[in-house]
Amino acid sequence: xxRGTTIKLTDNVKTAVSDYLMAQAHFEVLDEIKKGIEKxxxxxxxYYIANEWVEKGLERTRITKxxxxxxxxxxxLHKYLIDLKNEMIKVKMKPIAIDGKPEYLYxxxxxxxxxxxxxxxxxxxxxxxxMMGEKDIEDFSDKLLRGGxxxxxxxxxLIAKFVVNHPDYENPLDSMTxxxxxx
Numbered sequence: 001x002x003r004g005t006t007i008k009l010t011d012n013v014k015t016a017v018s019d020y021l022m023a024q025a026h027f028e029v030l031d032e033i034k035k036g037i038e039k040x041x042x043x044x045x046x047y048y049i050a051n052e053w054v055e056k057g058l059e060r061t062r063i064t065k066x067x068x069x070x071x072x073x074x075x076x077l078h079k080y081l082i083d084l085k086n087e088m089i090k091v092k093m094k095p096i097a098i099d100g101k102p103e104y105l106y107x108x109x110x111x112x113x114x115x116x117x118x119x120x121x122x123x124x125x126x127x128x129x130x131m132m133g134e135k136d137i138e139d140f141s142d143k144l145l146r147g148g149x150x151x152x153x154x155x156x157x158l159i160a161k162f163v164v165n166h167p168d169y170e171n172p173l174d175s176m177t178x179x180x181x182x183x
Contacts (some may be wrong), residue, residue, distance in 0.1 A: 016127040020120040027113035038066040128159035140171040
């Protein structure tokens with residue numbers, strides 16, 4: 001893009017940013033709920049690092065963080081995943097069963113929401129590149145990725161900030177935070 005060139009806000013980039021903001025908000029809500037359930041389950045039930053990890057030199061300690069659940073005994077992990085699914089259902093999250101798979105294998109709503117954020121980020125990159133007049137959008141996206149995740153994420157952040165601060169943009173989240181008025 002030539003210096004001094006004006007960038008015109010496009011409908012595609014406005015839509016991409018709106019979709020991204022909605023996806024991000026949805027993900028953050030579901031992820032916080034899931035993390036709260038995980039924390040409670042791990043506090044209420046005692047799980048230990050599996051023998052196979054102890055044999056590899058780890059100390060047999062209690063698992064208290066969800067990031068360590070992969071080190072549980074297989075049966076404990078299955079029970080934990082079923083309990084997690086059942087608790088998500090209680091709070092109206094809707095885990096999706098996978099046909100032909102055991103009960104402990106399902107699609108987690110928070111993980112699906114995270115995937116949708118990633119898809120929305122890709123759309124922002126394409127719409128942002130198009131808005132800036134890039135000729136080869138796929139090549140532009142590849143260059144961003146080759147520049148590292150930091151650069152990739154900064155570009156998404158810059159496009160989103162550019163759009164939400166533009167006078168022609170109406171943030172879809174603003175309408176959700178306005179108080180309801182009764183007539």
